[in-house]
Amino acid sequence: MRPVQLALLYLRLNVMNEVQYRANFFIAAFQSLLSVGVGLAVLALVYSHTTTLNGWTESELLVIVGVQILLSGVIHATIQPNMERLVDEVRDGKLDFALTKPEDAQLLISLRELRLWQTVDVISGAIVVGVGIARLHNSIGVGHAFGFLALLLLGALLLYCFWLILATGSFWVVNMWFLADLFEGVYQTGRWPIGIYPGWLRYSMTYLVPIGFAVTVPAQALTNRLHWTTVVVAVCFGGALTAFTRWFWQFGLRRYSGASA
Amino acid sequence: MRTAAAYAPRVPGVVHVSHLTKVFRVPEREGGMTAALRSLFKRQWREVRAVDDISFDIEAGEVVGFLGPNGAGKTTTLKMLSGLLYPTSGDGHVLGHVPSKRERDYLRRMTLVMGNRNQLQWDLPALDSFELNRAIYRLPREDFRRTRDELIDLLDIGDLVRKPVRQLSLGERMKVEVVGSLLHLPQVLFLDEPTIGLDVTMQRRLRAFVAEYNERYGATVLLTSHYMADVEALCKRVIVIHHGRILFDGQLDDLADSFSTTKTIEALLEDGERVSLSVPRAEISQATAKLLAEHDVLDLTIEDPPIEDVIEQVFATEATA
Structure with missing residues:
Protein backbone atom coordinates (compact mmCIF):
# COMPACT_ATOMS: atom_id res chain seq x y z
CA MET A 1 0.00 0.00 0.00
CA ARG A 2 1.71 3.10 -1.26
CA PRO A 3 0.02 5.66 1.04
CA VAL A 4 0.85 3.59 4.13
CA GLN A 5 4.41 3.10 2.93
CA LEU A 6 4.86 6.83 2.39
CA ALA A 7 3.17 7.69 5.67
CA LEU A 8 5.56 5.41 7.56
CA LEU A 9 8.49 6.96 5.75
CA TYR A 10 7.51 10.49 6.75
CA LEU A 11 6.63 9.24 10.21
CA ARG A 12 10.19 8.02 10.61
CA LEU A 13 11.65 11.32 9.40
CA ASN A 14 9.39 13.38 11.61
CA VAL A 15 10.03 11.27 14.67
CA MET A 16 13.77 11.71 14.15
CA ASN A 17 13.12 15.41 13.78
CA GLU A 18 10.83 15.85 16.75
CA VAL A 19 12.80 13.90 19.33
CA GLN A 20 15.37 16.68 19.04
CA TYR A 21 12.86 19.00 20.67
CA ARG A 22 11.90 17.21 23.84
CA ALA A 23 10.75 20.39 25.54
CA ASN A 24 7.84 20.44 23.11
CA PHE A 25 6.55 17.27 24.70
CA PHE A 26 6.09 18.99 28.06
CA ILE A 27 4.41 21.98 26.47
CA ALA A 28 2.04 19.72 24.54
CA ALA A 29 1.33 17.63 27.65
CA PHE A 30 0.58 20.76 29.66
CA GLN A 31 -1.73 22.10 26.95
CA SER A 32 -3.50 18.78 26.75
CA LEU A 33 -4.01 18.63 30.50
CA LEU A 34 -5.34 22.16 30.46
CA SER A 35 -7.84 21.45 27.71
CA VAL A 36 -9.03 18.27 29.41
CA GLY A 37 -9.33 20.15 32.70
CA VAL A 38 -11.32 23.00 31.18
CA GLY A 39 -13.56 20.55 29.34
CA LEU A 40 -14.36 18.61 32.50
CA ALA A 41 -14.91 21.75 34.56
CA VAL A 42 -17.41 23.16 32.09
CA LEU A 43 -19.16 19.82 31.94
CA ALA A 44 -19.39 19.64 35.73
CA LEU A 45 -20.74 23.16 35.84
CA VAL A 46 -23.48 22.45 33.30
CA TYR A 47 -24.52 19.22 34.98
CA SER A 48 -24.71 20.86 38.38
CA HIS A 49 -27.87 22.53 37.01
CA THR A 50 -29.36 19.67 35.05
CA THR A 51 -29.15 15.90 34.70
CA THR A 52 -29.52 15.61 30.94
CA LEU A 53 -28.70 17.88 28.04
CA ASN A 54 -30.65 17.21 24.88
CA GLY A 55 -31.08 13.66 26.18
CA TRP A 56 -27.37 13.15 26.96
CA THR A 57 -26.29 12.35 30.52
CA GLU A 58 -23.05 13.64 31.95
CA SER A 59 -21.20 10.34 31.37
CA GLU A 60 -22.43 10.20 27.79
CA LEU A 61 -21.33 13.74 27.19
CA LEU A 62 -17.95 12.80 28.60
CA VAL A 63 -17.61 10.47 25.62
CA ILE A 64 -18.27 13.40 23.27
CA VAL A 65 -15.71 15.57 25.02
CA GLY A 66 -13.23 12.69 24.81
CA VAL A 67 -13.81 12.20 21.09
CA GLN A 68 -13.48 15.93 20.52
CA ILE A 69 -10.13 16.04 22.34
CA LEU A 70 -8.93 12.90 20.58
CA LEU A 71 -9.77 14.26 17.16
CA SER A 72 -8.22 17.60 17.98
CA GLY A 73 -5.03 15.65 18.66
CA VAL A 74 -5.30 14.08 15.22
CA ILE A 75 -5.87 17.50 13.67
CA HIS A 76 -3.01 19.20 15.47
CA ALA A 77 -0.56 16.36 14.94
CA THR A 78 -1.18 15.64 11.28
CA ILE A 79 -3.86 17.55 9.37
CA GLN A 80 -3.17 21.10 10.44
CA PRO A 81 0.65 21.10 10.11
CA ASN A 82 0.42 19.62 6.63
CA MET A 83 -2.18 22.12 5.51
CA GLU A 84 -0.28 25.05 7.00
CA ARG A 85 2.83 23.92 5.20
CA LEU A 86 0.85 23.73 1.98
CA VAL A 87 -0.41 27.29 2.41
CA ASP A 88 3.13 28.50 3.18
CA GLU A 89 4.60 26.72 0.22
CA VAL A 90 2.00 28.08 -2.16
CA ARG A 91 3.01 31.54 -1.00
CA ASP A 92 6.77 31.11 -1.28
CA GLY A 93 6.76 28.81 -4.28
CA LYS A 94 8.33 25.82 -2.57
CA LEU A 95 5.40 23.66 -3.52
CA ASP A 96 7.28 23.28 -6.81
CA PHE A 97 9.39 20.59 -5.22
CA ALA A 98 6.43 18.48 -4.19
CA LEU A 99 4.89 18.86 -7.63
CA THR A 100 7.97 17.71 -9.51
CA LYS A 101 8.06 14.41 -7.62
CA PRO A 102 6.75 11.30 -9.37
CA GLU A 103 4.10 10.79 -6.74
CA ASP A 104 0.52 11.84 -6.30
CA ALA A 105 0.79 15.46 -5.15
CA GLN A 106 -2.24 15.31 -2.85
CA LEU A 107 -0.81 12.27 -1.11
CA LEU A 108 2.57 13.93 -0.66
CA ILE A 109 1.31 17.22 0.70
CA SER A 110 -0.98 15.40 3.13
CA LEU A 111 1.69 13.21 4.69
CA ARG A 112 4.79 15.30 5.00
CA GLU A 113 4.33 16.78 8.46
CA LEU A 114 3.72 15.14 11.80
CA ARG A 115 3.91 16.88 15.15
CA LEU A 116 4.65 13.91 17.29
CA TRP A 117 4.08 15.53 20.67
CA GLN A 118 0.60 16.71 19.74
CA THR A 119 -0.50 13.09 19.77
CA VAL A 120 -0.68 13.48 23.56
CA ASP A 121 -4.19 14.78 22.94
CA VAL A 122 -5.10 11.53 21.22
CA ILE A 123 -4.13 9.64 24.33
CA SER A 124 -5.80 11.95 26.83
CA GLY A 125 -8.91 12.05 24.63
CA ALA A 126 -8.98 8.25 24.58
CA ILE A 127 -8.71 8.19 28.37
CA VAL A 128 -11.64 10.58 28.74
CA VAL A 129 -13.69 8.41 26.37
CA GLY A 130 -12.70 5.37 28.46
CA VAL A 131 -13.77 7.02 31.70
CA GLY A 132 -17.07 8.05 30.12
CA ILE A 133 -17.77 4.49 28.98
CA ALA A 134 -16.81 3.06 32.36
CA ARG A 135 -19.31 5.33 34.04
CA LEU A 136 -22.08 4.32 31.65
CA HIS A 137 -22.23 0.81 33.10
CA ASN A 138 -23.57 -0.69 29.91
CA SER A 139 -21.34 -3.12 28.08
CA ILE A 140 -19.94 -2.17 24.69
CA GLY A 141 -20.04 -4.97 22.13
CA VAL A 142 -17.24 -5.66 19.68
CA GLY A 143 -19.54 -4.41 16.94
CA HIS A 144 -19.98 -1.08 18.65
CA ALA A 145 -16.29 -0.73 19.28
CA PHE A 146 -15.47 -1.38 15.65
CA GLY A 147 -18.28 0.90 14.54
CA PHE A 148 -16.86 3.58 16.79
CA LEU A 149 -13.35 3.21 15.37
CA ALA A 150 -14.59 3.16 11.79
CA LEU A 151 -16.71 6.26 12.36
CA LEU A 152 -13.79 7.95 14.08
CA LEU A 153 -11.65 7.32 11.00
CA LEU A 154 -14.45 8.61 8.82
CA GLY A 155 -14.62 11.68 11.05
CA ALA A 156 -10.89 12.29 10.66
CA LEU A 157 -11.29 11.91 6.90
CA LEU A 158 -14.09 14.49 6.85
CA LEU A 159 -12.03 16.96 8.85
CA TYR A 160 -9.08 16.36 6.53
CA CYS A 161 -11.27 17.08 3.51
CA PHE A 162 -12.57 20.23 5.09
CA TRP A 163 -9.05 21.45 5.86
CA LEU A 164 -7.76 20.59 2.41
CA ILE A 165 -10.61 22.45 0.74
CA LEU A 166 -9.78 25.53 2.80
CA ALA A 167 -6.05 25.19 2.21
CA THR A 168 -6.61 24.73 -1.52
CA GLY A 169 -8.18 28.18 -1.36
CA SER A 170 -4.64 29.52 -1.03
CA PHE A 171 -4.21 28.95 -4.76
CA TRP A 172 -6.56 31.93 -5.15
CA VAL A 173 -6.22 33.84 -1.91
CA VAL A 174 -2.53 33.64 -1.31
CA ASN A 175 -2.53 34.63 2.34
CA MET A 176 -4.57 32.20 4.45
CA TRP A 177 -3.07 32.88 7.89
CA PHE A 178 -6.50 33.05 9.49
CA LEU A 179 -7.22 29.42 8.65
CA ALA A 180 -6.14 27.83 11.92
CA ASP A 181 -7.87 30.40 14.13
CA LEU A 182 -11.05 30.17 12.14
CA PHE A 183 -11.18 26.43 12.41
CA GLU A 184 -10.20 26.35 16.07
CA GLY A 185 -13.07 28.67 16.95
CA VAL A 186 -15.63 26.60 15.15
CA TYR A 187 -14.20 23.31 16.33
CA GLN A 188 -14.81 24.18 19.99
CA THR A 189 -18.54 23.93 19.32
CA GLY A 190 -18.00 20.20 18.79
CA ARG A 191 -17.80 19.71 22.56
CA TRP A 192 -21.56 19.64 22.72
CA PRO A 193 -23.89 17.17 21.07
CA ILE A 194 -24.88 18.51 17.72
CA GLY A 195 -28.57 18.17 18.67
CA ILE A 196 -28.46 21.12 21.08
CA TYR A 197 -27.90 23.61 18.28
CA PRO A 198 -30.75 25.23 16.35
CA GLY A 199 -31.52 23.81 12.92
CA TRP A 200 -29.52 26.09 10.63
CA LEU A 201 -26.44 25.81 12.82
CA ARG A 202 -26.88 22.07 13.13
CA TYR A 203 -26.96 21.67 9.38
CA SER A 204 -23.95 23.85 8.78
CA MET A 205 -22.05 22.01 11.51
CA THR A 206 -22.90 18.73 9.88
CA TYR A 207 -22.40 19.41 6.22
CA LEU A 208 -20.45 22.66 5.96
CA VAL A 209 -17.93 22.19 8.73
CA PRO A 210 -18.33 18.46 9.33
CA ILE A 211 -17.83 18.56 13.10
CA GLY A 212 -21.16 16.92 13.75
CA PHE A 213 -20.25 13.85 11.73
CA ALA A 214 -16.74 13.81 13.07
CA VAL A 215 -17.46 14.09 16.80
CA THR A 216 -21.08 13.39 17.64
CA VAL A 217 -21.63 10.41 15.35
CA PRO A 218 -18.74 8.26 16.69
CA ALA A 219 -19.86 9.10 20.21
CA GLN A 220 -23.36 7.93 19.31
CA ALA A 221 -21.91 4.54 18.43
CA LEU A 222 -20.59 4.15 21.96
CA THR A 223 -23.74 5.36 23.68
CA ASN A 224 -26.22 3.17 21.85
CA ARG A 225 -27.98 5.97 20.04
CA LEU A 226 -26.67 5.38 16.56
CA HIS A 227 -29.29 4.78 13.91
CA TRP A 228 -28.27 2.91 10.78
CA THR A 229 -29.54 5.75 8.58
CA THR A 230 -27.00 8.06 10.21
CA VAL A 231 -24.24 5.64 9.27
CA VAL A 232 -25.43 5.44 5.67
CA VAL A 233 -25.66 9.23 5.42
CA ALA A 234 -22.24 9.64 7.03
CA VAL A 235 -20.60 7.15 4.69
CA CYS A 236 -22.24 8.64 1.59
CA PHE A 237 -21.35 12.14 2.69
CA GLY A 238 -17.76 11.01 3.38
CA GLY A 239 -17.47 9.50 -0.10
CA ALA A 240 -18.95 12.55 -1.79
CA LEU A 241 -16.79 14.98 0.17
CA THR A 242 -13.64 12.97 -0.57
CA ALA A 243 -14.41 12.99 -4.27
CA PHE A 244 -15.21 16.68 -4.25
CA THR A 245 -12.04 17.48 -2.30
CA ARG A 246 -9.98 15.56 -4.83
CA TRP A 247 -11.59 17.41 -7.70
CA PHE A 248 -11.22 20.79 -6.02
CA TRP A 249 -7.55 20.14 -5.21
CA GLN A 250 -6.81 19.29 -8.83
CA PHE A 251 -8.79 22.29 -9.99
CA GLY A 252 -6.75 24.51 -7.64
CA LEU A 253 -3.52 22.96 -8.80
CA ARG A 254 -4.26 24.09 -12.33
CA ARG A 255 -4.44 27.60 -10.98
CA TYR A 256 -1.15 27.33 -9.19
CA SER A 257 1.36 29.59 -10.78
CA GLY A 258 4.13 29.42 -8.22
CA ALA A 259 5.80 32.48 -6.75
CA SER A 260 7.47 33.69 -9.91
CA ALA A 261 11.19 34.02 -9.29
CA MET B 1 30.56 2.56 -14.01
CA ARG B 2 27.52 2.26 -16.18
CA THR B 3 27.68 3.68 -19.63
CA ALA B 4 25.96 6.84 -20.68
CA ALA B 5 24.03 5.00 -23.34
CA ALA B 6 22.14 3.07 -20.71
CA TYR B 7 20.60 6.28 -19.43
CA ALA B 8 20.10 8.41 -22.49
CA PRO B 9 19.33 6.75 -25.75
CA ARG B 10 20.46 9.23 -28.35
CA VAL B 11 17.08 10.25 -29.60
CA PRO B 12 16.90 13.63 -31.24
CA GLY B 13 14.83 16.43 -29.77
CA VAL B 14 14.76 15.67 -26.07
CA VAL B 15 13.20 19.07 -25.53
CA HIS B 16 10.84 20.34 -28.17
CA VAL B 17 9.24 23.73 -27.72
CA SER B 18 7.00 25.26 -30.30
CA HIS B 19 5.22 28.62 -30.08
CA LEU B 20 5.14 28.35 -26.31
CA THR B 21 3.37 31.26 -24.63
CA LYS B 22 2.49 32.07 -21.05
CA VAL B 23 0.35 35.05 -20.15
CA PHE B 24 -0.11 36.01 -16.50
CA ARG B 25 -2.97 38.17 -15.35
CA VAL B 26 -1.71 40.38 -12.57
CA PRO B 27 -3.67 42.85 -10.44
CA GLU B 28 -2.52 46.38 -10.92
CA ARG B 29 -3.12 49.56 -9.02
CA GLU B 30 -1.60 52.94 -8.30
CA GLY B 31 0.10 53.55 -4.96
CA GLY B 32 -1.73 55.26 -2.10
CA MET B 33 -4.73 54.71 0.11
CA THR B 34 -7.47 55.73 -2.32
CA ALA B 35 -6.21 53.36 -4.95
CA ALA B 36 -5.86 50.59 -2.37
CA LEU B 37 -9.47 51.02 -1.28
CA ARG B 38 -10.72 51.27 -4.85
CA SER B 39 -8.96 48.02 -5.72
CA LEU B 40 -10.97 46.31 -2.98
CA PHE B 41 -14.06 46.74 -5.08
CA LYS B 42 -12.79 46.97 -8.58
CA ARG B 43 -9.60 45.28 -9.58
CA GLN B 44 -7.65 46.40 -12.55
CA TRP B 45 -5.91 43.59 -14.34
CA ARG B 46 -2.98 43.72 -16.64
CA GLU B 47 -1.79 40.96 -18.90
CA VAL B 48 1.87 40.12 -18.77
CA ARG B 49 3.28 38.01 -21.56
CA ALA B 50 6.01 36.33 -19.56
CA VAL B 51 6.84 33.99 -22.42
CA ASP B 52 5.84 35.10 -25.87
CA ASP B 53 5.76 32.58 -28.68
CA ILE B 54 9.12 30.88 -28.27
CA SER B 55 10.32 27.82 -30.16
CA PHE B 56 13.46 25.72 -29.87
CA ASP B 57 14.71 22.16 -29.82
CA ILE B 58 17.37 20.63 -27.62
CA GLU B 59 19.08 17.41 -28.60
CA ALA B 60 20.03 14.64 -26.21
CA GLY B 61 23.20 15.35 -24.27
CA GLU B 62 23.27 19.06 -25.07
CA VAL B 63 24.03 21.63 -22.37
CA VAL B 64 22.21 24.82 -23.26
CA GLY B 65 22.55 28.15 -21.47
CA PHE B 66 19.40 30.15 -21.08
CA LEU B 67 20.30 33.81 -20.74
CA GLY B 68 18.29 36.89 -20.00
CA PRO B 69 17.86 39.64 -17.44
CA ASN B 70 15.54 39.23 -14.45
CA GLY B 71 11.95 38.85 -15.55
CA ALA B 72 12.90 37.81 -19.08
CA GLY B 73 10.84 34.62 -18.87
CA LYS B 74 13.56 32.08 -18.15
CA THR B 75 12.09 30.66 -14.97
CA THR B 76 8.59 30.68 -16.44
CA THR B 77 9.85 28.59 -19.34
CA LEU B 78 11.65 26.17 -17.03
CA LYS B 79 8.50 25.86 -14.94
CA MET B 80 6.40 25.06 -17.99
CA LEU B 81 8.92 22.45 -19.09
CA SER B 82 8.96 20.85 -15.66
CA GLY B 83 5.17 20.66 -15.52
CA LEU B 84 4.57 23.33 -12.89
CA LEU B 85 2.83 25.81 -15.14
CA TYR B 86 0.26 25.27 -17.83
CA PRO B 87 1.18 27.08 -21.02
CA THR B 88 -1.36 29.63 -22.21
CA SER B 89 -0.79 28.40 -25.73
CA GLY B 90 1.76 26.55 -27.79
CA ASP B 91 3.42 23.29 -27.26
CA GLY B 92 6.16 21.82 -25.14
CA HIS B 93 7.41 18.25 -25.19
CA VAL B 94 10.19 16.83 -23.06
CA LEU B 95 11.33 13.24 -23.56
CA GLY B 96 8.17 12.72 -25.56
CA HIS B 97 5.92 13.77 -22.68
CA VAL B 98 3.68 16.77 -22.25
CA PRO B 99 5.10 18.19 -18.99
CA SER B 100 1.87 19.72 -17.69
CA LYS B 101 0.30 16.26 -17.53
CA ARG B 102 2.83 15.51 -14.80
CA GLU B 103 3.07 11.86 -15.76
CA ARG B 104 5.13 9.80 -13.35
CA ASP B 105 7.23 8.37 -16.16
CA TYR B 106 8.23 11.88 -17.03
CA LEU B 107 8.82 13.24 -13.54
CA ARG B 108 11.01 10.26 -12.79
CA ARG B 109 13.34 11.20 -15.64
CA MET B 110 13.79 14.91 -14.98
CA THR B 111 14.87 17.18 -12.18
CA LEU B 112 14.47 20.83 -11.35
CA VAL B 113 17.11 22.51 -9.23
CA MET B 114 16.47 26.03 -8.01
CA GLY B 115 19.49 27.83 -6.65
CA ASN B 116 17.66 29.90 -4.11
CA ARG B 117 15.46 27.23 -2.58
CA ASN B 118 16.19 24.05 -0.80
CA GLN B 119 14.11 20.98 -0.28
CA LEU B 120 16.15 18.91 2.14
CA GLN B 121 14.92 18.30 5.69
CA TRP B 122 16.34 21.22 7.59
CA ASP B 123 17.07 19.58 10.92
CA LEU B 124 18.30 16.23 9.67
CA PRO B 125 21.43 15.04 7.92
CA ALA B 126 21.08 15.01 4.14
CA LEU B 127 21.43 11.22 4.11
CA ASP B 128 17.96 10.98 5.64
CA SER B 129 16.50 13.19 2.93
CA PHE B 130 18.26 11.08 0.31
CA GLU B 131 16.58 8.03 1.76
CA LEU B 132 13.24 9.77 1.40
CA ASN B 133 13.97 10.46 -2.25
CA ARG B 134 14.91 6.84 -2.75
CA ALA B 135 11.46 5.84 -1.61
CA ILE B 136 9.63 8.53 -3.55
CA TYR B 137 11.45 7.67 -6.76
CA ARG B 138 11.13 3.96 -5.97
CA LEU B 139 14.81 3.30 -6.60
CA PRO B 140 16.15 -0.18 -5.99
CA ARG B 141 18.32 -0.05 -2.86
CA GLU B 142 21.42 -1.36 -4.58
CA ASP B 143 21.27 1.17 -7.45
CA PHE B 144 20.46 3.96 -5.06
CA ARG B 145 23.45 3.29 -2.87
CA ARG B 146 25.82 3.08 -5.81
CA THR B 147 24.57 6.32 -7.36
CA ARG B 148 24.53 8.12 -4.03
CA ASP B 149 28.10 7.17 -3.19
CA GLU B 150 29.24 7.99 -6.71
CA LEU B 151 27.71 11.48 -6.58
CA ILE B 152 28.97 12.09 -3.05
CA ASP B 153 32.46 11.15 -4.24
CA LEU B 154 32.22 13.36 -7.29
CA LEU B 155 31.42 16.42 -5.19
CA ASP B 156 33.60 15.27 -2.31
CA ILE B 157 30.93 15.83 0.33
CA GLY B 158 31.32 12.62 2.32
CA ASP B 159 31.46 14.42 5.66
CA LEU B 160 28.75 16.97 4.85
CA VAL B 161 25.93 14.52 4.27
CA ARG B 162 26.10 13.39 7.88
CA LYS B 163 25.58 16.85 9.38
CA PRO B 164 22.16 18.42 9.90
CA VAL B 165 21.45 20.52 6.84
CA ARG B 166 20.91 23.65 8.92
CA GLN B 167 24.58 23.56 9.97
CA LEU B 168 25.87 23.70 6.39
CA SER B 169 27.05 26.85 4.65
CA LEU B 170 25.15 28.09 1.60
CA GLY B 171 27.64 26.50 -0.79
CA GLU B 172 27.75 23.20 1.07
CA ARG B 173 23.99 23.09 1.18
CA MET B 174 23.78 23.64 -2.57
CA LYS B 175 26.15 20.76 -3.25
CA VAL B 176 24.15 18.45 -1.02
CA GLU B 177 20.95 19.73 -2.60
CA VAL B 178 22.21 18.95 -6.09
CA VAL B 179 23.14 15.40 -5.13
CA GLY B 180 19.65 14.95 -3.66
CA SER B 181 18.12 16.09 -6.95
CA LEU B 182 20.15 13.67 -9.04
CA LEU B 183 19.82 10.43 -7.10
CA HIS B 184 17.31 9.13 -9.60
CA LEU B 185 19.77 9.86 -12.43
CA PRO B 186 17.48 12.14 -14.40
CA GLN B 187 18.05 12.44 -18.13
CA VAL B 188 16.91 16.02 -18.26
CA LEU B 189 18.17 18.67 -15.83
CA PHE B 190 16.57 22.08 -15.46
CA LEU B 191 18.98 24.16 -13.43
CA ASP B 192 17.65 27.56 -12.41
CA GLU B 193 20.60 29.64 -11.28
CA PRO B 194 22.28 26.78 -9.46
CA THR B 195 25.33 28.83 -8.49
CA ILE B 196 23.54 31.91 -7.21
CA GLY B 197 25.17 33.40 -4.13
CA LEU B 198 28.08 30.96 -4.11
CA ASP B 199 31.74 31.94 -3.94
CA VAL B 200 33.97 31.48 -6.97
CA THR B 201 35.55 28.21 -5.84
CA MET B 202 32.19 26.70 -5.06
CA GLN B 203 30.80 27.87 -8.41
CA ARG B 204 33.69 26.25 -10.20
CA ARG B 205 33.19 23.03 -8.26
CA LEU B 206 29.52 22.84 -9.10
CA ARG B 207 30.19 23.67 -12.73
CA ALA B 208 32.74 20.90 -13.03
CA PHE B 209 30.23 18.57 -11.45
CA VAL B 210 27.48 19.44 -13.92
CA ALA B 211 29.92 18.93 -16.79
CA GLU B 212 30.97 15.57 -15.37
CA TYR B 213 27.38 14.47 -14.85
CA ASN B 214 26.50 15.46 -18.40
CA GLU B 215 29.48 13.51 -19.70
CA ARG B 216 28.91 10.39 -17.62
CA TYR B 217 25.20 10.02 -18.06
CA GLY B 218 24.64 11.81 -21.35
CA ALA B 219 22.04 14.00 -19.66
CA THR B 220 20.48 16.99 -21.35
CA VAL B 221 20.87 20.22 -19.40
CA LEU B 222 19.05 23.52 -19.66
CA LEU B 223 20.72 26.04 -17.39
CA THR B 224 19.97 29.61 -16.44
CA SER B 225 22.56 31.72 -14.72
CA HIS B 226 23.58 35.28 -14.19
CA TYR B 227 27.20 34.25 -14.07
CA MET B 228 28.60 34.20 -17.57
CA ALA B 229 31.44 32.04 -16.31
CA ASP B 230 28.89 29.25 -15.74
CA VAL B 231 27.65 29.54 -19.27
CA GLU B 232 31.08 29.85 -20.85
CA ALA B 233 32.33 26.81 -18.98
CA LEU B 234 29.36 24.57 -19.67
CA CYS B 235 27.39 25.61 -22.71
CA LYS B 236 28.33 25.55 -26.35
CA ARG B 237 24.89 26.77 -27.22
CA VAL B 238 22.97 29.63 -25.70
CA ILE B 239 19.43 30.90 -26.01
CA VAL B 240 19.02 34.56 -25.19
CA ILE B 241 15.58 35.60 -24.09
CA HIS B 242 14.27 39.07 -23.32
CA HIS B 243 10.72 40.25 -22.67
CA GLY B 244 9.61 36.68 -23.25
CA ARG B 245 11.01 36.49 -26.76
CA ILE B 246 14.04 34.70 -28.12
CA LEU B 247 16.66 37.16 -29.37
CA PHE B 248 19.35 34.65 -30.16
CA ASP B 249 19.66 30.89 -30.37
CA GLY B 250 22.97 29.48 -31.48
CA GLN B 251 26.58 28.78 -30.65
CA LEU B 252 28.02 30.85 -27.84
CA ASP B 253 30.90 31.71 -30.17
CA ASP B 254 28.54 33.26 -32.68
CA LEU B 255 26.81 35.44 -30.13
CA ALA B 256 29.42 38.14 -30.37
Missing part, protein backbone atom coordinates in the same frame (compact mmCIF):
# COMPACT_ATOMS: atom_id res chain seq x y z
CA ASP B 257 29.35 38.04 -34.17
CA SER B 258 25.63 38.60 -34.28
CA PHE B 259 25.33 41.29 -31.64
CA SER B 260 28.61 42.97 -31.01
CA THR B 261 29.42 45.73 -33.46
CA THR B 262 33.01 46.00 -32.30
CA LYS B 263 36.12 43.92 -31.69
CA THR B 264 38.99 44.71 -29.38
CA ILE B 265 42.57 45.07 -30.64
CA GLU B 266 45.20 44.65 -27.95
CA ALA B 267 48.75 45.50 -28.86
CA LEU B 268 52.05 45.58 -27.05
CA LEU B 269 54.32 48.26 -28.54
CA GLU B 270 58.10 48.24 -28.64
CA ASP B 271 58.38 50.98 -26.07
CA GLY B 272 56.52 48.74 -23.59
CA GLU B 273 53.21 50.56 -23.94
CA ARG B 274 50.02 48.52 -24.09
CA VAL B 275 47.13 49.76 -26.19
CA SER B 276 43.60 48.56 -26.33
CA LEU B 277 41.34 49.71 -29.14
CA SER B 278 37.67 49.11 -29.63
CA VAL B 279 37.12 49.06 -33.37
CA PRO B 280 33.96 48.54 -35.48
CA ARG B 281 34.01 45.10 -37.05
CA ALA B 282 34.08 46.35 -40.62
CA GLU B 283 37.19 48.39 -40.00
CA ILE B 284 39.27 45.76 -38.21
CA SER B 285 41.66 44.88 -41.03
CA GLN B 286 42.13 48.50 -41.92
CA ALA B 287 42.86 49.49 -38.34
CA THR B 288 45.25 46.60 -37.83
CA ALA B 289 47.18 47.46 -40.96
CA LYS B 290 47.43 51.06 -39.91
CA LEU B 291 48.60 50.12 -36.42
CA LEU B 292 51.28 47.79 -37.80
CA ALA B 293 52.44 50.37 -40.31
CA GLU B 294 52.73 53.24 -37.90
CA HIS B 295 54.15 51.48 -34.83
CA ASP B 296 56.60 48.77 -33.96
CA VAL B 297 54.32 46.14 -32.59
CA LEU B 298 55.66 43.26 -30.50
CA ASP B 299 52.40 41.44 -29.90
CA LEU B 300 48.90 41.81 -31.22
CA THR B 301 45.58 40.11 -30.50
CA ILE B 302 42.13 40.72 -31.89
CA GLU B 303 39.31 39.55 -29.65
CA ASP B 304 35.58 39.70 -29.26
CA PRO B 305 34.58 41.85 -26.33
CA PRO B 306 33.86 39.95 -23.07
CA ILE B 307 30.63 38.01 -23.32
CA GLU B 308 29.12 40.02 -20.44
CA ASP B 309 29.53 43.17 -22.47
CA VAL B 310 27.96 41.56 -25.51
CA ILE B 311 24.95 40.42 -23.52
CA GLU B 312 24.57 43.81 -21.94
CA GLN B 313 24.68 45.33 -25.38
CA VAL B 314 22.02 42.92 -26.64
CA PHE B 315 19.61 43.93 -23.90
CA ALA B 316 20.44 47.60 -24.26
CA THR B 317 19.74 47.53 -28.00
CA GLU B 318 16.50 45.69 -27.40
CA ALA B 319 15.42 48.23 -24.80
CA THR B 320 15.94 51.18 -27.09
CA ALA B 321 14.50 49.44 -30.15
